[in-house]
Amino acid sequence: MPAVSAVAEVHGSIGVIGVIGAGAMGRGIAQIAAQAGMQVKLFDVQADAAENARKAVLAQWEKLQQKGKLTEQQFHSAKQQLQVVTAMDAMADCEIVIEAIVERLDVKRDLFRQLEAIVSAGCILATNTSSLSVTAIAAGAAMPERVAGLHFFNPVPLMKVAEVIAGLRTRSEVVQRLVAFTHQTGHRPVITKDTPGFIVNHAGRAYGTEALRVLQEGVAAFPVIDAIMREAAGFRLGPFELLDLTGLDVSHPVMESIYQQYYQEPRYRPSVITAQRLQGGVLGRKTGRGFYDYTDGAQTVPQADAADAIAGAQPWTGWIWISPENPEAAASVRALLERCGANIENTPEPSADSLCLVAPLGEDVSTCVVRQKLDARRTLGIDSLFDCQGHLSLMSNPATDTAIAQQARALLLQSGQGVSLIQDSPGFVTQRILACVVNIGCDIVQQGICTPDDLDRAVELGLAYPFGPLAWGDKLGASRILTILQNMLAYTGDPRYRPSLWLSRRAQLELSLKHQQG
Known part of the structure; x- marks a missing residue:
């Protein structure tokens, strides 16, 4: 058998690929490859599975044609490119074979061993695994250098990103070839090391x-x-x-x-x-x-804030004192209160009957009450992470008077914005979740799993986030994210909130979180 360097000798566009496994993922991969003009050989061990998948793909193409997204010529061309095969021997002339079968290491290893006896030395063997180690899968092959991961997302035609995963022994030429193949299908390739969760499943941990x-x-x-x-x-x-x-x-x-x-x-x-x-x-x-x-x-359960069901609360009409601890936050809270027509108290200390508003980063209201020597019964927190724009979070502490809290909420509703009344928490809701999203993203690039750009693009395309983790951090301010994490870590003692070194250094130096040295 020729050396694995034969892979590097294959140039130009991919002409023939094999797809093994005709489930949702295999069917989707076959669809985009055939649409891109490649000859696709689709195989499944279950009787009729591949043919049923082919019929499903044809039905999709007919719908696309009816919507004007596929011409009649493109439809007929793609139809000719998609071929069902009944034996793996038909994969002999494939340049790439992609498996999308059951997520079991032993089954995938056995499949690749069978394929190695069929395909040429220059054929790339790619696994669509989402959870298994590419290195472990490749270890069962005679030529692990030509084995790599190529992880698409469901539904494949709509999720325009694919992770290209290099195992420990994967040749760089194999990675480059899979990158080119992914571009050929119209998808965005992102290169990642072989680590648990790769990019998308790893970066997506914090949100849930x-x-x-x-x-x-x-x-x-x-x-x-x-x-x-x-x-x-x-x-x-x-x-x-x-x-x-x-x-x-x-x-x-x-x-x-x-x-x-x-x-x-x-x-x-x-x-x-x-x-x-x-x-x-x-x-x-x-x-x-x-x-x-x-x-x-x-969905049959209403999504509305449960607090909306509480009727009878009248807007707060007394004085409101804004904590000056965070001047930037205080300015956005003041602008919000002015939109609501509130009576704002401009004094260094709150008067005896005023409502006190604090805007902490990564802290809870209770901590602010103690540090600033405020009346806990009349003190609430407001999340200023988004400069008090959009949906508002108003946070009570265990001693907050319920009636005062409801009156404060009723006042803020006059801004025309949604308002949720939540219980005391270091970091509110958005601060906690987004700080963790940014922090895990920073640690991914700190580990060298992928580039900053590939991280953000993978998350935006693979998870449909408004911004990638690093872009989120830059938008909200790396120093603010660092402060949130440091305060949550100090208050809870939970190491889940320890800041990534990537985040800490760039926040201290006032650099973008996408900044790479060199």
Whole structure:
């Protein structure tokens, strides 16, 4: 058999590929490759699975043609390119073979051993694994140098990104060839080291796990957390809506897998909430019940803030004192109160009957009350992370008078913005979740898993976040994110909040979080 360097001798566009596994992922990969003009050989060990997949792809192309997104000529050309094969021997002339079969190491290794007896030495063997080590899969091959990961996302035609994963022994030419192939399909390739979760599943940990932590601490109900993250931070789905969409049978095992593969790194700690719901079969949309209830796939539980149901609260009409501790936050709170027509007290200290508003970063209201010697009964916190624009979070402390809190909320509603009243928490909701998102992203690039640009693009395309983790950090301010994490770590003692070195150094030096040395 020729040396693996034969891979490097293959130049130009990919002409023939093989796809093994005709499930949702294999079918999607076959579709985009055939649309790109490649000859695709689709194989599945289950009788009729590949043919049924081909029919499903043809139906998709017909819909695209009807919508004007595919010409008649393109449809017929792609149809000719997609071929169902009944034996793996037909893969002999393939330049790349991509497996999208069951997530079992032994099965994938056995498949690649079979393929090595069929394909040429120059053929690349790619795994679409989302959770297994590419290095471990390649270790079972006679030529591990030509084995790499090529992880697409479901639904493949719509999720325009693919992770190209180099195992420890993967040749650089193989990675370059898969990058070119991905570009050829119209998708964006992002290169990542072979680490647990690669880029997207790794970077996506904080959004769900920190939201679950917020819920577990009783800070806010899950519909409130979802509303805050959608309407304040601009996420398409709140964390619990996303968990319901994905299904806990998928999400929770990934949480546990990454936590264990990183030897119980606190930043990735799973939640007992999803573990219990998984055991109870309350998985999300697919079971008709998750965090929300569903009828015919539609959510039936209102998403509105639970506090909206409390009637009768009149807006606060007395004086309001704004803490001057954080001048930037104080300015945005003042602008908000002016929009509401509030009576603002311009004194160094609050008067005896005024409502006190604090705007901490990574701290809770209780801490501010003690440090500033305020009346806890009349003190509330407001999240200024987004300069008091969009959905507002108003935070009480254990001693806050309930009537005063409701009056304060009623006053802020006069701004025309949504207002959620939540319980005391270091970091509110948005600060906690976004600081953790940014921090994990920073640690990914600190470890050299991928480049800053590939991280942000992978997260934006693979998770549909408004911004990638590093762009979020730059937008909100790296120093503010660092302050939030430092304060949460000091208050809770939980190492999940320890700041990444990448974040700490760039915040101190006032550099962009995307800055790379050299």
